[in-house]
Amino acid sequence: MFVNSRKGLCAGVVAGVLLFCPGGIAPLTAQEIPNDFTAIVRQKLAAVVAITTRQIIQDQTTLNDFLDPFNGRPGPAQPQVREALGSGFVINPEGYIVTNNHVVADATEIHVVFSDKETAPARLVGRDPGTDIAVLKVDPRPNMATTAWGDSDAVQPGAWTIAIGSPFGLGGTVTVGVLSARSRDIQAGPYDDFLQTDASINRGNSGGPLFNARGEVIGVNTAIVSPSGGSIGIGFAVPSRTAQSVADQLIRTGHIERGFIGVRLQEVTPSIAAALGIPGSKGALVASVEPGSPAEKAGIRAGDVITRFNGKDIQGVRDLTLAAASQKPGSKATVIRNRDGSQQELTLTVGQRKDEEGQTGAVPAPDAADQRLGLSLSPIPDEVRPQLGLQPGTTGVFIQDVAPNSLAAENGLRPGDVIVSANNRDVAQPSDTQEEWAKSRRQNRPILLRINRQGQSLFVAVAAS
Known part of the structure; x- marks a missing residue:
C-alpha cells in the first residue's frame, strides 16, 4: 500500500505533473564517482531541515459525549492538538524551503528545525495539492546553507541516489541507494510522474531531498510502498523537473497555473x-x-x-x-x-x-468480449432527460436494459446510458444502432459506440463477432 501519514509522522502520496526546467548535465565519469558520500553529506546536511506542524482540531463527537461533572449536562467540546513531522530543504539564502503539501496542509503552526537544533517559525508561501509540493519561508540566517536543483531527466536507472531527512523524528538521517525507475504512475493523481528509488524512505522523510552523486536535488521524497509502514526499498520522489517549476511559481505568484x-x-x-x-x-x-x-x-x-x-x-x-x-x-x-x-x-x-x-x-476503458450484443433500446423518454444530465437538443438512443452475461454487459454498458453515435454516425432511433451493428458484423470489426452517461461522454468498442 502507499503510506500517507498526515496523522503523526509523514510519508505521503500525491501526484506529479510534467513541467519543464532548463538544463542538461553530462553523466558522471568513472573517475568522478565518489568512494563514499561524506563530502556531499557534510556540504548539504545543514540545508536539510525537519518540519514540525501543529493542527488544532475540534472533536464534535466524542468529547461532547462526556457529562459536566457539576451539573450533569454535556460538557463543551474541547480542541485537540495534532502534531506531525516531515522534512524539507532550503533552496535559497532568502529562507525559502521546499517540502510536501501533505506535511503542512491544514497546519495552524509550522516550525523548522535546523541541523544545529535551532528552531524557527515558518510561513506558508503556497502549496500545490496536485503535485504535493509546498514552499515555506523563514527569516534568513547568517550564512544559510542551501541546496541546488539538479536535472532529474539526466538521471538514469542505476544511478546513485542519496536521501536526507528526519524519518521517525530522527533528524539528519542519510540513506543511499540507486534510482530504480523513472516516470512511475502509482495512480495517486492525474500528474503522476515519480522517480522510484531504493534508498530507504520512511515516515518523516516526506518533503526531504533526493540527491544525485553531485549533491544536486533531483527529487522531493513523497511516497513509499509499505505493507507494514516501514521501508521495503520502494520509495517515490517528485522529480526536480516538476518540483522546481512548482516551487518557482509558488514563490513568484503564490499559486499554480496549469x-x-x-x-x-x-x-x-x-x-x-x-x-x-x-x-x-x-x-x-x-x-x-x-x-x-x-x-x-x-x-x-x-x-x-x-x-x-x-x-x-x-x-x-x-x-x-x-x-x-x-x-x-x-x-x-x-x-x-x-x-x-x-x-x-x-x-x-x-x-x-x-x-x-x-x-x-x-x-476507464471497458474490456471487449465475444458474445451477443444484448441491449434493449428505445428513443429517449422525455421524462428522464433531466435525470440523465442531457444537454437540450441531445439526440440518441436510450438503453432500457442490458442482458446479463451479454457482450454489452461485459463491456460496461448500463441501463440508463444513452447511445449518441454508432461508428461515428449520430443515432436517433434503435434501428440506427441495429444497422451499424449489422454492418460491423458483416465487416468483422467492432462497433464503436459513443455513450452519454450522466452528462459524461465515453466511447465503448464492442466486438462484432
Whole structure:
C-alpha cells in the first residue's frame, strides 16, 4: 500500500505533473564517482531541515459525549492538538524551503528545525495539492546553507541516489541507494510522474531531498510502498523537473497555473483502434470536448485520437494530461490528431485550468468480449432527460436494459446510458444502432459506440463477432 501519514509522522502520496526546467548535465565519469558520500553529506546536511506542524482540531463527537461533572449536562467540546513531522530543504539564502503539501496542509503552526537544533517559525508561501509540493519561508540566517536543483531527466536507472531527512523524528538521517525507475504512475493523481528509488524512505522523510552523486536535488521524497509502514526499498520522489517549476511559481505568484485544452480522454484499446481503423493503440482518444474550450475552437471533436502534442509523442492519456498541464496558459501548442484514418495538424491556444479534477482525466476503458450484443433500446423518454444530465437538443438512443452475461454487459454498458453515435454516425432511433451493428458484423470489426452517461461522454468498442 502507499503510506500517507498526515496523522503523526509523514510519508505521503500525491501526484506529479510534467513541467519543464532548463538544463542538461553530462553523466558522471568513472573517475568522478565518489568512494563514499561524506563530502556531499557534510556540504548539504545543514540545508536539510525537519518540519514540525501543529493542527488544532475540534472533536464534535466524542468529547461532547462526556457529562459536566457539576451539573450533569454535556460538557463543551474541547480542541485537540495534532502534531506531525516531515522534512524539507532550503533552496535559497532568502529562507525559502521546499517540502510536501501533505506535511503542512491544514497546519495552524509550522516550525523548522535546523541541523544545529535551532528552531524557527515558518510561513506558508503556497502549496500545490496536485503535485504535493509546498514552499515555506523563514527569516534568513547568517550564512544559510542551501541546496541546488539538479536535472532529474539526466538521471538514469542505476544511478546513485542519496536521501536526507528526519524519518521517525530522527533528524539528519542519510540513506543511499540507486534510482530504480523513472516516470512511475502509482495512480495517486492525474500528474503522476515519480522517480522510484531504493534508498530507504520512511515516515518523516516526506518533503526531504533526493540527491544525485553531485549533491544536486533531483527529487522531493513523497511516497513509499509499505505493507507494514516501514521501508521495503520502494520509495517515490517528485522529480526536480516538476518540483522546481512548482516551487518557482509558488514563490513568484503564490499559486499554480496549469494548461487546459478542454477534452475528456480515454485510452485507445485494440478494439477501439480496430473500430476507428487506425494502426496500433497509441494516442489518447477524445471522448468529449468542452463547449467553448481551446480544443473545440481548434476543431478537435469527439472520436479524434491525439497522437502528438507540441512535439511530444502521445502514447496514452497520461502523456497528454501531463503535456497539456505543463503548457503556460495563453501559449500556442500544435496537435497531431488522427481522424478517420488520416493525420492532421492543428494549432490551439492553451487555456488555464480552473479546477484540479481535470477535464483531461482518463475514463476507464471497458474490456471487449465475444458474445451477443444484448441491449434493449428505445428513443429517449422525455421524462428522464433531466435525470440523465442531457444537454437540450441531445439526440440518441436510450438503453432500457442490458442482458446479463451479454457482450454489452461485459463491456460496461448500463441501463440508463444513452447511445449518441454508432461508428461515428449520430443515432436517433434503435434501428440506427441495429444497422451499424449489422454492418460491423458483416465487416468483422467492432462497433464503436459513443455513450452519454450522466452528462459524461465515453466511447465503448464492442466486438462484432
